[in-house]
Amino acid sequence: MAFKFVHTADIHLDSPLKSLALRDAGLAELVGNASRATFSRIVDLCLSEEVQALLIAGDLYDSGQTSMKTARFLAQEMERLASAGTCAGEVARLRAAQRDLAEDLCARMRCSTVDEARARLDGVDADALAARAEIRT
Numbered sequence: 001m002a003f004k005f006v007h008t009a010d011i012h013l014d015s016p017l018k019s020l021a022l023r024d025a026g027l028a029e030l031v032g033n034a035s036r037a038t039f040s041r042i043v044d045l046c047l048s049e050e051v052q053a054l055l056i057a058g059d060l061y062d063s064g065q066t067s068m069k070t071a072r073f074l075a076q077e078m079e080r081l082a083s084a085g086t087c088a089g090e091v092a093r094l095r096a097a098q099r100d101l102a103e104d105l106c107a108r109m110r111c112s113t114v115d116e117a118r119a120r121l122d123g124v125d126a127d128a129l130a131a132r133a134e135i136r137t
Helices: 018-023 025-049 068-083 094-108 114-121 126-133
Strands: 005-009 053-057 087-090
Touching: 005 025, 025 053, 025 068, 068 087
Parallel strands: 005 053, 053 087
Antiparallel strands: none
16 A cells, blocks of 8 residues: 655745845735745645645744744644644754754864864764764664
8 A cells, every 4th residue: 555645844934034024015924924825735735635644844934933823824734634634744853953963062072163073073983972972862
């Protein structure tokens, strides 16, 4: 039996588009709603294709802070998927996770920059380093 899924990435709900808003408030609102409209169309695709899962990678939100309007919107779209028996899952924000790991490693190594940490790690066995630093996944 085939497993059908839809994969999407970097939706960036609530993207502020600050520079656009300064020039044209109406256009900023139109473009700002585009990410929601696109996400709704992705959900429509999942429903019409009767997929088993929606995989969301990258940044679902534009930042760590979301509005209640966006939270309500996302809950409604997820309910549409759940009602059809479609699972939805989000892969952690990879770039943010990589940045956090790099900053943590830099702090552990007492480096002032991530580039300094990279230079010091050149040629170091990653498994040995992880064991020594007690980094757990």
